[in-house]
Amino acid sequence: MAGTKPPPSASPPVAPAAISVRVLFFASLADLMGERRRRLQLPADSTIADALRDMANDVPELAVRAPHVSFAVNEAFVSADAPLSDGDELALIPPVSGG
Numbered sequence: 001m002a003g004t005k006p007p008p009s010a011s012p013p014v015a016p017a018a019i020s021v022r023v024l025f026f027a028s029l030a031d032l033m034g035e036r037r038r039r040l041q042l043p044a045d046s047t048i049a050d051a052l053r054d055m056a057n058d059v060p061e062l063a064v065r066a067p068h069v070s071f072a073v074n075e076a077f078v079s080a081d082a083p084l085s086d087g088d089e090l091a092l093i094p095p096v097s098g099g
Contacts, residue, residue, distance in 0.1 A: 019044050019086035021051060029069070029094050033059055042084065048073070049080045051090060068095050 023038045030036045033055070040051055048071050056063040071078055072091040084090065 017044055018042065019046065019084060019088075021046075021084050021087075022089045023051065023055070024089065024091045026091065026093050027096065029062075029065070029092050032061055032065070044086075046084050047080065048078065048082050048084065048090060051084060052080065065094065069093065070095075 018041050021040045021042060023040055025033045025036055025038070038055070040054060042051060042054060052062065052066050056066070066080070070093040071080060071082070072093065073082055073084065073088050075089075075091075
């Protein structure tokens with residue numbers, strides 16, 4: 001048929017090369033880090049463990065505490081091997097005790 005164009009090919013969405021994650025520090029971790037929140041730029045395929053390694057470059061004591069920390073991404077508890085996506089909010093929650 002003259003004058004008809006083939007349909008445009010559907011290209012898969014391109015994943016970003018880097019992601020931006022907002023990190024929240026609670027209780028003693030806020031004291032350790034010297035701040036309550038931080039923005040991280042990470043490679044697109046990063047996990048929480050990758051984010052921890054990145055932050056431990058600035059504060060090595062974080063690596064010592066990390067095995068005892070709970071993690072939440074977008075208010076849902078997850079493990080350290082959970083993937084991160086652009087725009088996620090990662091919360092680091094130290095163990096607490098009380099009476």
